[in-house]
Amino acid sequence: MKFQGGVKEAAKMLAGLSKSAREKVLDLISKKDPKMAETLHKSMYTFDDLQYLTPMMLIELLRSVKMSDMGLALRISSNELKDHIMKNTPRGMRQEIEELLLGPPQLASKVEEAQERIMVIVREKIDKGQLIINKDSSETYV
Structure with a gap:
């Protein structure tokens, strides 16, 4: 073993x-x-774990982070996470994220810093019980 x-x-x-x-x-x-x-x-928790947030939790998180950070951070994330965020984000926020996501090339270090700034907020919200990352899809939070 x-x-x-x-x-x-x-x-x-x-x-x-x-x-x-x-x-x-x-x-x-x-x-x-x-x-x-x-x-x-x-x-x-990793940045890609955000795909396990419910749509309501995702919107709550997006209200707490800079859209510029989210747009940058998504550049090196999984397609599943990008799809989850874009599908569950209000149109105005989604357009702002798309502009940054599709904008000019950025240094990988800047993208990683943006992910870490978001994850600091995520960890705070998890510690306060405001977000729950549920990787077990057989259980549903309501």
Whole structure:
């Protein structure tokens, strides 16, 4: 049996815990290794995980982020995420995102910075219970 461990696997396990259990584990880790706790916290959710947001949660997120960041960030995202966002975004916001998405070439570092700015907001909203990333499609949030 092949060992599958590391930060990504640990982050997946943490993401599956309840909020209180996740906070306890991260708190314990941060007492021994604050950098590791931060790395795990950042790794629990990726930009492409936004495809698992419900349309209402996605709109709530879009109200909190800069459209310029979203347009840039989508340049290196999966087609599934692009489709999900464009399909569930109000027309005005969608047009702004499309202009940036299809605009002149940008440095990859700028695009990654835009993704990280969005993910900071996403993690805050998840921690507050305002967003839920549900990767298990058999369960529905209402």
